[in-house]
Amino acid sequence: MNTSNQNLPPAGPDNNFADRVRLNQQKLTSELKPHYDFIVCGSGSSGSVVARRLAENPSMQVLLLEAGGHDDLPSITDALQWASNIRTERDWSFQTRPNPHLNGRTDSIAAGKVLGGGSSINALAWARGHRSDWDYFAAEAGDSDWNWRSVLNLYRELEDWQGTPDPDYRGTGGLLYVKQEIGTGPIIPAMFEATRSVGIPTFDSINGRMMEGPGGCSLTEFRTRNHQRLSAFRTYTFPYMDRPNLTVLSSAFVTRLIFEGKRVSAVEFVRGDKVHRLNVGVEVVLSLGAINTPKLLMQSGIGDETELGRFGIPVVEHLPGVGRNFQDHVALPPIVWEFQGDQPEAVFHWFWKTEGDTPNLQTTQAPILSGIRRMNPNLPASGWLMLPALIRTKSQGRIHVTGTDPLDPPDIEANLLAHPDDVKALGDAMEICRDIGNSAALRPFLKQEVSPGKIKRSAMEMFIRDNAMSWWHQSGTAKMGRDALSVVDSKLKVYGIRNLRIADASIMPRVVSGNTMAPCIIIGERAASACGAGKQA
Numbered sequence: 001m002n003t004s005n006q007n008l009p010p011a012g013p014d015n016n017f018a019d020r021v022r023l024n025q026q027k028l029t030s031e032l033k034p035h036y037d038f039i040v041c042g043s044g045s046s047g048s049v050v051a052r053r054l055a056e057n058p059s060m061q062v063l064l065l066e067a068g069g070h071d072d073l074p075s076i077t078d079a080l081q082w083a084s085n086i087r088t089e090r091d092w093s094f095q096t097r098p099n100p101h102l103n104g105r106t107d108s109i110a111a112g113k114v115l116g117g118g119s120s121i122n123a124l125a126w127a128r129g130h131r132s133d134w135d136y137f138a139a140e141a142g143d144s145d146w147n148w149r150s151v152l153n154l155y156r157e158l159e160d161w162q163g164t165p166d167p168d169y170r171g172t173g174g175l176l177y178v179k180q181e182i183g184t185g186p187i188i189p190a191m192f193e194a195t196r197s198v199g200i201p202t203f204d205s206i207n208g209r210m211m212e213g214p215g216g217c218s219l220t221e222f223r224t225r226n227h228q229r230l231s232a233f234r235t236y237t238f239p240y241m242d243r244p245n246l247t248v249l250s251s252a253f254v255t256r257l258i259f260e261g262k263r264v265s266a267v268e269f270v271r272g273d274k275v276h277r278l279n280v281g282v283e284v285v286l287s288l289g290a291i292n293t294p295k296l297l298m299q300s301g302i303g304d305e306t307e308l309g310r311f312g313i314p315v316v317e318h319l320p321g322v323g324r325n326f327q328d329h330v331a332l333p334p335i336v337w338e339f340q341g342d343q344p345e346a347v348f349h350w351f352w353k354t355e356g357d358t359p360n361l362q363t364t365q366a367p368i369l370s371g372i373r374r375m376n377p378n379l380p381a382s383g384w385l386m387l388p389a390l391i392r393t394k395s396q397g398r399i400h401v402t403g404t405d406p407l408d409p410p411d412i413e414a415n416l417l418a419h420p421d422d423v424k425a426l427g428d429a430m431e432i433c434r435d436i437g438n439s440a441a442l443r444p445f446l447k448q449e450v451s452p453g454k455i456k457r458s459a460m461e462m463f464i465r466d467n468a469m470s471w472w473h474q475s476g477t478a479k480m481g482r483d484a485l486s487v488v489d490s491k492l493k494v495y496g497i498r499n500l501r502i503a504d505a506s507i508m509p510r511v512v513s514g515n516t517m518a519p520c521i522i523i524g525e526r527a528a529s530a531c532g533a534g535k536q537a
């Protein structure tokens, strides 16, 4: 495995790498082969990693299929514009079924539909997941490769950490540039004083020791460089796209897996008005995200036989866990404060616990950027947001299919807030945020809380059920494990099928306690190693 960043194309006006990529990909995509060694479906946070790692072996022909289009757009490359991609053609804009626990509302779930998937439209916050998450993954999988110690070593190998050196926890010189957004001015110490005033300690980094204990607060870390997005696709896949063994086909909507017995023989996809079927020699890797991966599995005959039987889908493998165990983080609309004077750039994250010994709540705080104001023009010109979120949820949902046509939308039974403890915890998150924002330490900087203001305890449950929403961290719908509802084993291989692996947020046995992109990169790395990537390179 090559973890250094030396293979990135040189930056600067004399860089002709992009031209080489364009010409090479024009040639490869106009002469598609009838057969590839590996077909990776989906170029998101995990799929981009898998495609790159497999292509490191020049003797393997790798095809990466992506339903979305190109990523070379200002709304993607300029990381500050991330929110302006939501509800555009670059977002699947999934709609859930009406949820009785949200007072009958449907909710919309954003997910990237573009080269890079979520990593091309997300806010790029870098959070590794808590020690307890990874140890839980290892226990469920029965494989120490997934435990915190092992994953921490991989993070250290992959990272190019720009902050204060901390060799026990952080790596430097790796592929993944990670930087804290350093704000300026007296607001920074005031922010930390404010969180300490509600009992949340301060750390140097959210991704060091803080991820091993009950939580804390630090400046947010991002995958950006001078506000330019560093997506998984641009970091991993793009630098290999001038090679003859990696074909990247965008606008290619994967519609079905074709089987010969228990082996995937081909992948069917639609591009323009043409249906293609390309054969696979070694393996297919599904990285379509936690909604489309179970949908494609079920429509191809892998799932609960009763569910498949409702639509007359012939059963290839009865795996009752496909689509179950849907989990997501749940957030409330941001609490908004108006600023006194200029808006600072400082951005922080806090994680904290109101039960158990690991964080169950998280907040992302951010200045109101123009992209966010475009979504809500009523926000103040100079202001601050804090998004209260629940990250250790007890509610679970399920993805169903609604028919056999690949264009039939998934039926998303998200079930957010089905468990009463989740409602209470979300209320706690909101109160902690309000206490921080309205604290004495921040009073000199913040003019006033604009919304929502104090909500009486008696009205809180109604407020939460009327306003709670997906935080776009959908996971768990093809979980890794060893029980009857597990879909993949510890090597991410689909049970009962000879040559099919899953690498995306679907495989999480439970949603991690923190943002999900970094863990999806780890999942991609683990899947690629299991496919044998790096062995013959």
Ligand SMILES: Cc1cc2nc3c(=O)[nH]c(=O)nc-3n(C[C@H](O)[C@H](O)[C@H](O)COP(=O)(O)OP(=O)(O)OC[C@H]3O[C@@H](n4cnc5c(N)ncnc54)[C@H](O)[C@@H]3O)c2cc1C
Binding pocket: 041, 042, 043, 044, 045, 046, 047, 065, 066, 067, 068, 086, 110, 111, 112, 113, 114, 115, 116, 117, 118, 119, 121, 122, 123, 124, 125, 126, 127, 252, 253, 254, 255, 287, 288, 289, 290, 292, 296, 472, 473, 474, 503, 504, 505, 506, 515, 516, 517, 518, 520
């Ligand atoms: C608006 C937003 C903001 C977020 N902010 C953050 C953040 O700041 N930090 C963080 O850690 N996480 C964040 N996330 C979450 C994070 O981006 C996702 O959890 C992560 O990208 C999931 O990775 P994945 O590999 O499972 O799927 P994805 O990254 O969603 O990739 C799936 C890919 O498969 C493609 N695909 C799907 N179906 C098909 C098909 N049938 N045929 C072909 N291709 C298909 C999709 O178009 C997509 O490119 C955010 C997400 C969103 C939507």
